[in-house]
Amino acid sequence: MRRVNREGRRADTEMPLKESEAIILRSYPLGEGDRLVSFLSRSTGRLRGVARGARRPKSRFGSTLEPLSHIRIWFYERETRDLVRINQCELIRSFLATQRDYAAGLGLAVISEVTEAVLPEHEPSDAAFRLLLVTAGAIERSGQIALPLAYFNLWTVRLGGWLPPLDHCASCGIEFGVEGVFASPMRPGLLCNNCRHPGMRVISPRGLTLARRILTEKLERLAEEDWPSAPVNELNAYSLDLIEHQIERKLTTRRLLEKNLESNT
Numbered sequence: 001m002r003r004v005n006r007e008g009r010r011a012d013t014e015m016p017l018k019e020s021e022a023i024i025l026r027s028y029p030l031g032e033g034d035r036l037v038s039f040l041s042r043s044t045g046r047l048r049g050v051a052r053g054a055r056r057p058k059s060r061f062g063s064t065l066e067p068l069s070h071i072r073i074w075f076y077e078r079e080t081r082d083l084v085r086i087n088q089c090e091l092i093r094s095f096l097a098t099q100r101d102y103a104a105g106l107g108l109a110v111i112s113e114v115t116e117a118v119l120p121e122h123e124p125s126d127a128a129f130r131l132l133l134v135t136a137g138a139i140e141r142s143g144q145i146a147l148p149l150a151y152f153n154l155w156t157v158r159l160g161g162w163l164p165p166l167d168h169c170a171s172c173g174i175e176f177g178v179e180g181v182f183a184s185p186m187r188p189g190l191l192c193n194n195c196r197h198p199g200m201r202v203i204s205p206r207g208l209t210l211a212r213r214i215l216t217e218k219l220e221r222l223a224e225e226d227w228p229s230a231p232v233n234e235l236n237a238y239s240l241d242l243i244e245h246q247i248e249r250k251l252t253t254r255r256l257l258e259k260n261l262e263s264n265t
Contacts, residue, residue, distance in 0.1 A: 019073070022073045024067055042126060048084070103260055157239050165190070176192065210222075
């Protein structure tokens with residue numbers, strides 16, 4: 001580790017040394033021995049940084065830069081640069097073993113990609129940080145991904161401000177009853193059967209009930225019940241529709257996720 005003076009600044013550059021709890025979102029090779037890392041800092045928001053020497057034998061970073069690693073990180077940041085310089089990491093919790101299972105690893109890849117896609121840089125979100133940890137923990141404990149992802153995706157939409165009211169039709173205002181509702185990311189709000197348009201996605205009454213409960217109950221409580229795959233998959237599809245509409249591109253993990261969910265239906 002480089003010498004740090006009493007003011008918490010690296011002696012050769014006078015950049016402030018920052019410390020934060022963080023979650024690794026993505027990490028990939030840079031040059032011959034470095035890694036480019038995307039991470040969510042609890043105090044600073046989403047950042048990108050360079051971990052020099054991270055790919056070399058006996059690197060001081062070890063396994064701390066693996067996706068979804070929950071770490072404490074020390075880094076240097078300069079306002080005129082897009083990338084921070086990662087100095088040191090300390091592992092708090094690893095999800096590396098969970099990723100050896102294909103389905104669980106896919107679930108973790110989805111929440112990593114969605115988080116990186118929807119959160120702007122340098123904007124802290126403690127709610128998003130906690131949501132990541134809660135969802136990853138649920139996948140690790142159960143090995144199941146459908147319900148944890150429905151919870152994560154719907155809450156991501158809610159935190160982004162893109163979730164319409166779930167109790168009435170956006171067109172005529174009638175309160176939803178026992179029938180299904182209809183949705184499209186191209187049209188604001190949910191519609192009743194009388195106001196729906198061709199090609200809209202159907203959300204069943206059970207799916208609407210699950211959505212309301214996701215917004216009011218903890219994931220661990222919901223996981224105690226045996227939910228049919230149909231309403232869970234409906235919410236995943238609807239939430240991902242809204243997310244892709246906002247980020248204006250397709251998520252690379254979505255096709256693999258839907259294939260996996262269909263095979264387990």
